[in-house]
Amino acid sequence: MGAKTALLAFTDGDLRPRLLRPVRTNPAELVRVLHPGYEVTPIEDDDLGENTYPPYDTSYVAVLEGAELFCDRRLVFDPPSRLPARVLEAAAGRRVIMHGMHSVSDWLGFAVWENGDLVRSLSLSPDGGGGDNIGTPYEFELPFWAGERPVKAPYPLPFHPLVLGQAALRAFFGFVNEGRPSPDDINPFEVALHGFRVADPTGREQAEREAALQEFLRKVGPPRQYKV
Structure with missing residues (x-):
C-alpha cells in the first residue's frame, strides 16, 4: 500500500489515548450525515492497520470514548482548508483533525x-510545491522547517512530505504506517472499525472515476516491455 492515508477525526482533546477505547455504538447515521444523498450499507468490519486508505466507495469508522475516527477518501481534501462546513458542523465544536497522504504523488495534507x-x-x-500553509507550525514540524530533515537526493522541496507526514500521523493519531514504530506507538491493527459501502445512487461519481482512469490510460499508452 505504501504511505497512504485518508483520515478524519472528531475528538474531545487528544485522540491518541482514545483509540483503544471503543464504545458499542453503530455509526451508520453519522456516516449518512457526512455523505448526504449517498447509499450507506454495512459491510464487514475491519481494523485501522489495514484501512488507513480504504477503497473507493468505502468508509470505515471507529467509535471511541469521546471521539470518532473516519477512514474515508471523500473526507480528505487538497488543500485541507476546503473541508466542507457540513463536516465541521457534524463535529459539534470538537477538535477536527484531517490527515491525507499519498506515496505515488508524494502529497501530504493535514489540518486541525x-x-x-x-x-x-x-x-x-x-509537483505543486505548497498549497495551504495556514497557522503556526506544530512542534513536530519545526525540525523540518529548520532544515534538519533534508532529502539526501536532489528533490524539489527542502524535506520529503511523506517523512513529515509520518511525524504528523504519530503526533495526531499515535502511530505510523511506514518506517519503524516507536515503543509508545499505538498498534493500529488493534483499533476496530465499522465498515460501510457508501455509493452515489446515481452512478455519476463512479462513471466520472472510470472516465478519468480511461483518460489516464490513453495518455500513458499501452504497457511497454523491454529486453536486456
Missing part, C-alpha cells in the same frame, strides 16, 4: 480545527 476555527493547515507536494 478547534471549535470550528481552522488553526493549522498544510498541503505539500513536489
Whole structure:
C-alpha cells in the first residue's frame, strides 16, 4: 500500500489515548450525515492497520470514548482548508483533525480545527510545491522547517512530505504506517472499525472515476516491455 492515508477525526482533546477505547455504538447515521444523498450499507468490519486508505466507495469508522475516527477518501481534501462546513458542523465544536497522504504523488495534507476555527493547515507536494500553509507550525514540524530533515537526493522541496507526514500521523493519531514504530506507538491493527459501502445512487461519481482512469490510460499508452 505504501504511505497512504485518508483520515478524519472528531475528538474531545487528544485522540491518541482514545483509540483503544471503543464504545458499542453503530455509526451508520453519522456516516449518512457526512455523505448526504449517498447509499450507506454495512459491510464487514475491519481494523485501522489495514484501512488507513480504504477503497473507493468505502468508509470505515471507529467509535471511541469521546471521539470518532473516519477512514474515508471523500473526507480528505487538497488543500485541507476546503473541508466542507457540513463536516465541521457534524463535529459539534470538537477538535477536527484531517490527515491525507499519498506515496505515488508524494502529497501530504493535514489540518486541525478547534471549535470550528481552522488553526493549522498544510498541503505539500513536489509537483505543486505548497498549497495551504495556514497557522503556526506544530512542534513536530519545526525540525523540518529548520532544515534538519533534508532529502539526501536532489528533490524539489527542502524535506520529503511523506517523512513529515509520518511525524504528523504519530503526533495526531499515535502511530505510523511506514518506517519503524516507536515503543509508545499505538498498534493500529488493534483499533476496530465499522465498515460501510457508501455509493452515489446515481452512478455519476463512479462513471466520472472510470472516465478519468480511461483518460489516464490513453495518455500513458499501452504497457511497454523491454529486453536486456
